[in-house]
Amino acid sequence: MTAEILDGKFYSEKIKNSLMKSIDTLKTTYNVTPKLVVVIVGEDEASKIYVANKHKTCLNLNIDSDIVQLDANISKEELISEIEKLNNDPNVNGILIQLPLPQNLRKDEIEILSAIDPIKDVDGFSAINIGKLELGVENLVPCTPYGCVKMLEYAGIEIEGKHAVVIGRSNIVGRPMYNLLLARNATVTICHSKTKNLAEFTKQADILVVAIGKPNFVTKDMVKKGAVVIDVGINRVPGTRKINGDVDFESVKEVASHITPVPGGVGLITIAMLIHNTLKAICLQKNIDIPLLQDY
Ligand code: GUN
Numbered sequence: 001m002t003a004e005i006l007d008g009k010f011y012s013e014k015i016k017n018s019l020m021k022s023i024d025t026l027k028t029t030y031n032v033t034p035k036l037v038v039v040i041v042g043e044d045e046a047s048k049i050y051v052a053n054k055h056k057t058c059l060n061l062n063i064d065s066d067i068v069q070l071d072a073n074i075s076k077e078e079l080i081s082e083i084e085k086l087n088n089d090p091n092v093n094g095i096l097i098q099l100p101l102p103q104n105l106r107k108d109e110i111e112i113l114s115a116i117d118p119i120k121d122v123d124g125f126s127a128i129n130i131g132k133l134e135l136g137v138e139n140l141v142p143c144t145p146y147g148c149v150k151m152l153e154y155a156g157i158e159i160e161g162k163h164a165v166v167i168g169r170s171n172i173v174g175r176p177m178y179n180l181l182l183a184r185n186a187t188v189t190i191c192h193s194k195t196k197n198l199a200e201f202t203k204q205a206d207i208l209v210v211a212i213g214k215p216n217f218v219t220k221d222m223v224k225k226g227a228v229v230i231d232v233g234i235n236r237v238p239g240t241r242k243i244n245g246d247v248d249f250e251s252v253k254e255v256a257s258h259i260t261p262v263p264g265g266v267g268l269i270t271i272a273m274l275i276h277n278t279l280k281a282i283c284l285q286k287n288i289d290i291p292l293l294q295d296y
Pocket residue numbers: 096097098099100123143144172
């Protein structure tokens with residue numbers, strides 16, 4: 001058996017094509033040009049690449065995009081005051097603080113992210129939006145897990161009634177993924193770095209989502225025949241621009257029914273969902289109701 005590849009390029013292009021129509025409607029009918037501002041604090045090299053990719057995607061789709069580069073030594077108070085300026089700027093529709101923050105700000109991460117106006121919080125990382133998701137309200141939802149469930153839905157993979165196992169409990173992926181799958185009536189198990197006998201859980205998964213941040217961590221012997229495997233890992237090979245996933249793709253594709261590659265999988269969908277969230281934010285800000293993913 002060789003798994004069907006869930007092609008991130010294919011799905012992200014479809015999503016972006018659909019969003020282009022919505023961008024056009026916002027411009028022509030509502031006279032709004034969407035604007036996203038990405039804030040980057042410090043000099044993390046991988047973050048700079050991600051931010052440049054986000055910026056390029058915005059420009060390709062004709063939406064305005066600014067990058068605000070701040071010094072790594074900025075204080076929490078100064079950073080929050082920069083965020084408040086963006087909250088108060090009526091031309092800014094979406095605000096994203098690229099993570100990770102520099103070490104000195106990490107203890108204040110939740111407070112900093114929660115300073116973003118919840119209706120401009122395109123990452124969905126503020127306490128308000130995370131809380132809403134926990135309560136089953138999907139307003140602005142973290143882009144990576146949201147993109148994963150959208151890709152499953154577009155590929156016609158049923159979630160309801162399935163046993164989904166998520167490896168990783170980060171605020172960015174694991175926890176929101178848990179809530180999104182639960183809201184779609186999966187039975188969800190969440191595992192993490194301290195889980196004992198991990199393979200006993202992963203072998204039960206109909207849908208296995210891996211976001212543990214360890215290259216090639218999940219191997220064939222940990223996966224049930226016919227499982228759907230979603231690899232959220234982005235592990236840089238030191239000294240290169242090459243990336244590896246958390247799943248040993250070559251062996252796992254022999255047992256899985258569907259699998260996402262890295263690169264070319266979830267990462268591309270994440271950026272498409274960021275644009276989706278920017279448009280959704282405009283709809284919330286201006287009380288506009290237009291279809292965003294109309295081709296599906
Ligand atoms: N760093 C890694 N992934 C993400 C993400 O989805 N959003 C932000 N803001 N930073 C990240």
